[in-house]
Amino acid sequence: MNKELRTLSSRQVTLILVGFTIGAGVLTLPSAAARVFGASGWVWVLAVGLLFTGAAFVAVKLAQEFPKETIVEYSQKLLGKPVGILFSLVLALFFFSFIPIETRVMQELVNISILPSAPTWFVNGLFILTMAYGASREIDQLALVNEILIEIALFVGLFVSILAWQHFKPIHLLPFLAKDQIQLERLGEEIGTAFSYAGFPAINMILPYIRSPQKASTATVVGTLLVVVVYTFFTISVLGVFGYYETIHLSWPGLELAKSVNFEAVILERLDLILLISWISAIFTTGVLAYFLAALTLSKLFGVSKHAVVVWAMAPLIYYLSASLKNYFTWNRWGLYISVLTLVISFVFLPFLYILALIKQRRQQRGR
């Protein structure tokens, strides 16, 4: 890896993690949390978030053991070639699986708001082309685009949430942790929460591009914590405005939040549209980074010198998969599969690799 590639600043790394993690999942997160933890759903979101922050810390520590390599290379060193390749394939699948679902959710948002009857080929096709164009660039350009888009999306989201606080009633968040409202047997929703938090394994791919790898752990933890704060705040807002009983019936709590406030200015009267449009950019950042990372993983694995080739080769498959996710329920199931994959990678694979790396390091030290 030559030096010129190290271009990403710490701030950009944080925002890449935020941009990659925050996407379609957050729009449905409060409902799922309410179904599991009732009126105290935000506690669930916070707790899971902190768990993931821990996992992110392990992931970045692992990456820092090999500051010049991506996980594709060092997983083969640690696990041996065949298993390492298999692992990298799973990781590529993990990154890849986000793209169709993000595309599909984006199409849904466009269809319910701006262009009600625009067909799939038009909306998805253009979105995938745009993502492919973005993903075929280099990481430093992506980081710049991501920086702008995710900041706009977060700003608008925050704006809407704060406006909605005029309907906020603290009583909606009570009773706190009531036993009859906590339904831990709802495994589907619980695992589904992981979908919203999947994102930090990106650090294991981009570390060689970071200007100062030793600062990466702070950047990663800050990024993940930022996501936790955003999610918790959003869940508290939704639960406080709608109450637990109403929240569990909402498929797009974020949109409903925007629909219940009015900003008395002509162009901002339909606040839900503004939120949707800016949220499409949040989905874009997730999609384009997932696309880039999937292509990068595969090209490193198979020794393709230009990842752009892989990017364009994947486009038809993404289109096919995104079009095959027929409705809300289909992609929620797909999200569940991704969540399982996320859990396995975050809490089994990466910690296991880290332990292996530590053992190896100790052996080397002893050898000396």
Add this chain to the structure above:
Amino acid sequence: MCVKKLFFLFLSIIMLITQTSCWQGREIDARAFVTAIAFDLPQEQAEGVQQFLLSIQVPVPLKMAGGERGGSPQEKPFLVFGTTADTVIAGILQLQRQLDRQLFLGHARLILISEEVVKVFGLDELLDYFKRDFRIQRMTRIAIVEGKAKEVLNIQPPIGQTPSTYILNLISPQSGSSFNYISDLGKLLVTQSDEGIEPVLPRISKGKETALTGGAAVLKNGKFLGWLSDFETRGLNILRTNYRLAQEGNTWALMIKVGGKFETREFSEKHGPMAKLTEGLERNVTEKIREELENVIIKAQGLGADIFGIGRYLQAYNPKLWKQLNWEQEFPYFPIKLEVRMEWALTVRRLGG
């Protein structure tokens, strides 16, 4: 290089055509904006079929312009027309067949439902469509009409030109009347799905030439239970404040603390010396308000509908007790104690008679 240039040329052409964001663009004059929707019972009910009369109000832009080019004052700047249907969407599609412009519900801000139709159909059945259509805002206001809802839609407002805005303002906070209960679709849905609180919707009726507001309808499980009078509605508006649960031996009671200030604006009789007046006045006003509040509590307990959200309060602050109670049966007999204290906020322009 040539291939690359050609590719980009091709891409730019595609983008020019597609990226203008006008997929199936609809001109504004190809749309008819529905500003208000009303539900009634049809005058004649076909046998064996349950149907309601769905009316919509559509502004006519030409006549709204006013001035010389606008229509004569007799001509209304809006159209109200309706159809019988058994579901909302069937009604809207039915109405669409009579209109050459596409009906657009994104700006529907008012839903009026007549008392009779709520009694027959229930609120849930009527509002189901509005919960599911993405274009409907949660700020849409809903009112229950005493009499015919369609007639209210036909009222020509005394000031201003769009009747739906007129009625909307009447049941919004800007009406400035404490006899109105302020609610909207979002609030209705939240109170409807919450446990231990029942929804209330404002009442509208048709006066001689204007719409009349004041009073409210009490609902439970989507069914109409009864009306709150003007004063009872004011009582309800005052009451939702400061709850406290108190235990006396084995029985629980709810304490509601109401405090406030009042002004004197008009005297109907000559009044006595200041000191006596202050004391007597504060006591009298406190008594009067306590009476008003007690009336609405008695009314709600009589109807068996917890419109104050006392059950919700219990659930939030004393979940143990809440679990023991069968609120449906307990609420009518649950002891509620009032603590009212009113103060005379003295702003005086004239002393003496």
